[in-house]
Amino acid sequence: GAVVSQHPSWVICKSGTSVKIECRSLDFQATTMFWYRQFPKQSLMLMATSNEGSKATYEQGVEKDKFLINHASLTLSTLTVTSAHPEDSSFYICSARGYTFGSGTRLTVV
Amino acid sequence: DAKTTQPTSMDCAEGRAANLPCNHSTISGNEYVYWYRQIHSQGPQYIIHGLKNNETNEMASLIITEDRKSSTLILPHATLRDTAVYYCIVRVLDSGDMRFGAGTRLTVKP
Numbered sequence: 001g002a003v004v005s006q007h008p009s010w011v012i013c014k015s016g017t018s019v020k021i022e023c024r025s026l027d028f029q030a031t032t033m034f035w036y037r038q039f040p041k042q043s044l045m046l047m048a049t050s051n052e053g054s055k056a057t058y059e060q061g062v063e064k065d066k067f068l069i070n071h072a073s074l075t076l077s078t079l080t081v082t083s084a085h086p087e088d089s090s091f092y093i094c095s096a097r098g099y100t101f102g103s104g105t106r107l108t109v110v
Numbered sequence: 111d112a113k114t115t116q117p118t119s120m121d122c123a124e125g126r127a128a129n130l131p132c133n134h135s136t137i138s139g140n141e142y143v144y145w146y147r148q149i150h151s152q153g154p155q156y157i158i159h160g161l162k163n164n165e166t167n168e169m170a171s172l173i174i175t176e177d178r179k180s181s182t183l184i185l186p187h188a189t190l191r192d193t194a195v196y197y198c199i200v201r202v203l204d205s206g207d208m209r210f211g212a213g214t215r216l217t218v219k220p
Contacts, residue, residue, distance in 0.1 A: 006153070034207055043197075044154070044210040093153050098201075098208060099144070101153035 002028050006094050006102025013084055021079045021105045023094030029074035030096035038091040050077040084109040114198045119215040128185040130214050132198030135179040142203050145183045147194040188218045
């Protein structure tokens with residue numbers, strides 16, 4: 001079946017630094033990928049839709065300059081959290097095809 | 111606005127059937143009912159989906175009422191590993207972005 005590989009699984013970074021999260025479709029091509037964020041004890045919230053070869057579409061309230069999305073190939077989408085702050089600490093999850101999810105990345109900003 | 115309504119939490123005895131209800135009274139004719147679950151600190155896992163007929167796979171059964179305004183996910187013999195948050199989502203077939211509600215936290219007890 002379709003598999004999405006997400007990494008890293010967890011990352012700790014210092015305030016002000018940037019962190020890149022990768023999401024790869026392993027056995028299929030994904031022209032579109034979706035990025036979600038999940039705070040503790042809350043549900044998943046869609047952040048943005050990543051489109052191969054074009055600009056990402058961000059949900060209302062999500063800063064596009066802070067959460068940089070790149071989808072340069074049909075198998076790779078990346079989310080870069082720029083100038084991270086402690087309030088960006090969260091569980092980030094990618095998805096492709098609408099039903100295949102990555103395993104998630106737990107970001108902790110200290 | 112949430113398109114589905116689910117109980118916040120449910121308990122189930124190990125080995126018994128777990129029946130998780132979902133109300134989706136505003137579902138459109140072309141929208142399917144999807145179920146996912148999320149085990150702690152993992153990405154969501156697809157379980158099953160259906161349009162109007164009842165569906166069954168190796169994981170679960172999905173019962174959709176005739177008016178399609180509600181559905182029930184049935185885990186026939188719950189195990190401790192089925193403890194998770196279960197999400198019911200309505201959306202057009204294979205449309206990518208999904209809007210997650212709060213889900214039902216199912217706890218399977220020995």
